[in-house]
Amino acid sequence: METLATQGVVAYLGGAGSDLHAAAASIGDKNKIPYFGIGFALHSIHKQGLRYLFSPFPKSPDLTTETFVFFDALIPAAQRPRKVALFLERTDWGKEMGGLWEIAAKKHGYQVVSSGEYAPGSKDFSDLILKAKSAGAETVLALPSPPDGMTIVKQMKELDLNAKVDMFIRAADPPVWSQNLSKDGDYVLLSPGWHFAAKYPKVAELNEAHQKLFNRPSDPLVGPSYACLQILADALTRAKTLDRDKLRDAIAATNMTTVAGPVRFRSDGTGEVKVFFLQWLKGKQELVWPKEFATAPFGYPAPEFSQR
Numbered sequence: 001m002e003t004l005a006t007q008g009v010v011a012y013l014g015g016a017g018s019d020l021h022a023a024a025a026s027i028g029d030k031n032k033i034p035y036f037g038i039g040f041a042l043h044s045i046h047k048q049g050l051r052y053l054f055s056p057f058p059k060s061p062d063l064t065t066e067t068f069v070f071f072d073a074l075i076p077a078a079q080r081p082r083k084v085a086l087f088l089e090r091t092d093w094g095k096e097m098g099g100l101w102e103i104a105a106k107k108h109g110y111q112v113v114s115s116g117e118y119a120p121g122s123k124d125f126s127d128l129i130l131k132a133k134s135a136g137a138e139t140v141l142a143l144p145s146p147p148d149g150m151t152i153v154k155q156m157k158e159l160d161l162n163a164k165v166d167m168f169i170r171a172a173d174p175p176v177w178s179q180n181l182s183k184d185g186d187y188v189l190l191s192p193g194w195h196f197a198a199k200y201p202k203v204a205e206l207n208e209a210h211q212k213l214f215n216r217p218s219d220p221l222v223g224p225s226y227a228c229l230q231i232l233a234d235a236l237t238r239a240k241t242l243d244r245d246k247l248r249d250a251i252a253a254t255n256m257t258t259v260a261g262p263v264r265f266r267s268d269g270t271g272e273v274k275v276f277f278l279q280w281l282k283g284k285q286e287l288v289w290p291k292e293f294a295t296a297p298f299g300y301p302a303p304e305f306s307q308r
Contacts, residue, residue: 009033010242011232016221018042018093021055028052034248036228039193039221041169042093046268054251056231056263056271057193057224060093064100066275067141067167068108070289074298081138081164081301086115087128087152089144097143097169113137120145125152126159133161143169150180157184157305164301165189167277173220178283186280187302194223194260195276195287197295202230203259220278220285227258 012028014021016039025045028035029052037045037055041063046053058066071080084105088094094117102112113135116128129152132140140163144152149171156163171177172190196207196218203218206226210218235250236242255264261274277289279299286296 010236010244010247011036013225013228014038014040016040018045019091021045022092025050025053032244032248034232034244034251036232038224038228042096043270044092044096046270050269052248053269054231054265054271055269056227056258056260056265056273058191058273058275059270060096060100062273062275063169063191064097064104066277066289067101068104068110070275070277071110071139071165072108073291074289075300079301080110082110083113083136084110084139084141085128085132085135085137085163086112087125087132087140087142087144088115088117089142089148090117090119094143101141110139118148120148122148123151125155128152129156129159129161132163133159137161137163139163139165139167141167142171144171146171146174146176150177150185153181153184153188160305162302162304166302167191172280178280182283183308184305186282186308187299188280189288190278190280190285191276192220192278193276194220195278195285195293195295196223197287197293198223198259198261198274198276199293200257200259200261202226206259220276223260227260227263230258231256231263 012035014037018040021037021040022045025035029050035053039057041060043059043061086098088098105112114132114137149168167189169191172188173192178185207218231254234256239246239250252265264272278285279288281296281299288294288298
């Protein structure tokens with residue numbers, strides 16, 4: 001039975017974080033109300049047959065595949081960092097990303113020379129780091145929380161692991177990354193879902209409004225969040241009704257360009273969307289991929305910590 005609390009609800013707008021969405025996404029199907037997952041990459045949520053879940057945000061298969069598409073596009077073949085180390089959080093997302101990175105690496109001619117798990121909140125990453133160093137790792141791929149990621153970088157410096165590429169999904173997203181690590185946090189790649197330099201319709205207006213409100217350019221999650229509202233408004237216009245089943249079908253049929261780029265939905269509710277890679281350079285998050293929107297050239301190879 002529908003509760004009074006859901007009678008006037010047209011759609012649910014989720015926040016950020018795979019764990020939160022894993023717990024909440026099923027409420028959309030329970031109440032037959034479209035649920036937008038704004039900022040989460042865990043793909044397994046979309047394997048549960050949830051018909052009302054939609055997320056115009058890159059998922060693990062998108063991120064892992066695009067990692068090597070990005071490397072191959074911007075790094076000459078003879079200079080590519082072929083030896084890869086995986087530092088994987090012992091969570092559903094860590095396991096998912098690790099398996100997919102391994103598959104994508106092999107497909108693109110890279111070799112995973114070291115792979116290890118750690119418990120979230122760990123204080124000592126020396127075992128992972130030393131194994132990667134002894135294996136000659138040239139690339140480190142990881143998805144730690146910000147505190148874990150900052151600890152890993154500090155210990156990589158202490159143990160003299162100097163990879164040519166460090167990609168820390170999630171960990172490097174917040175401003176505290178550069179505040180705490182200073183130059184040691186530079187050259188790290190991240191993929192928070194968007195960047196305000198994207199040249200799509202309405203982005204300039206969105207940035208202007210955000211600048212007036214918060215005195216800074218739009219934050220990375222602003223793009224996917226606003227895109228969800230654009231998708232909902234477009235679906236409501238096409239459905240011409242608040243009937244939830246018809247609205248759900250209209251959302252599923254989305255084919256439009258948002259501030260986050262072109263969006264279509266696959267049958268499992270995942271979005272066919274652009275993947276953005278940012279890089280910390282001189283204490284700023286610069287957009288380095290897609291190349292056509294780049295605000296700075298890709299900083300490669302990363303200098304050794306002692307040379308920064």
